[in-house]
Structure formats: C-alpha cells, structure tokens
Amino acid sequence: MNVLVATSLTQGWRDNDFCWTVEDELVVFSPLDCEGGSIDDGCGCRRSMAGVASHRATTTIKVAHREQLDPNTYFTLICEGLRDQGYVTRELMTNRDVNAWLHGLTDDLMHLAAGFGVGTVLERRGDIVMVRRPLGAEAR
Numbered sequence: 001m002n003v004l005v006a007t008s009l010t011q012g013w014r015d016n017d018f019c020w021t022v023e024d025e026l027v028v029f030s031p032l033d034c035e036g037g038s039i040d041d042g043c044g045c046r047r048s049m050a051g052v053a054s055h056r057a058t059t060t061i062k063v064a065h066r067e068q069l070d071p072n073t074y075f076t077l078i079c080e081g082l083r084d085q086g087y088v089t090r091e092l093m094t095n096r097d098v099n100a101w102l103h104g105l106t107d108d109l110m111h112l113a114a115g116f117g118v119g120t121v122l123e124r125r126g127d128i129v130m131v132r133r134p135l136g137a138e139a140r
C-alpha cells in the first residue's frame, strides 16, 4: 500500500520550509492547528504534517510504497503515534466517536497516498495536499 512519509526532498523551494522529521517516517495531519493561523505564518502548523515517530513536523511529504504494510497495521501505527504524542489514550481510542475519527483520519491518509505516484513529493497548503512544484513554475 501507499503511505505518506516525511522527506527532505525539495526543502528550500519555499523560503519558510522546515523538516524536523526523520526521513521516510510516516506522517499524519496533526489533530490540532492554531486557531486562525495562516498557511505561511511563523508557526507553520497549517503547511506541515507531523511525523508519527519523531513527533516533529515537515513541510515536505512523499508518497512511498510499503510492501509489508496493510491497512490494519497502518491504522495501529497512526493510533500509537497519536497516543505517544498525548492526543488520545488507550481508553479514549475505544470511544466510538474517537475511534471513528481515527479511522477517518487513516482513511483520508490512505486515499491521499493512493492518489499519487510513488515518489511524488507533496506539500500541504491548509486543507489541501498537492503535488509540490518549484515556486514560479506555475507562472512560466
């Protein structure tokens, strides 16, 4: 299956890029964004995704193929990452609404990853994730 992972590829294409994650670790949408923050603000939560293992953020994301991974294991990895970061507890994860939210998040990530070719570098711009192109390329 395809998954979204952290990458340092294309870092610097935007002057407010950052990549504090570990290369190739799984990434998720952070459950919390700043209220009223803009995409290019000093915080960066609306243009980044969070590493499941490192608990750090990156503005550059890559589509990777994981031969051994299946959706159930992927779901577990996402849940454990969010639990380790303190967003959910084991008890909360059994709550029907929280569990539905976790499945929704995982499904969204799988859909996104399935929609792009392996190796494609993506970026998040607020509520959308898109293929990353060099700045200025769209003007040419």
Ligand SMILES: [Zn+2]
Pocket (backbone or CB within 6 Å): 033, 034, 037, 043, 044, 045, 046
């Ligand atoms: Zn923020």
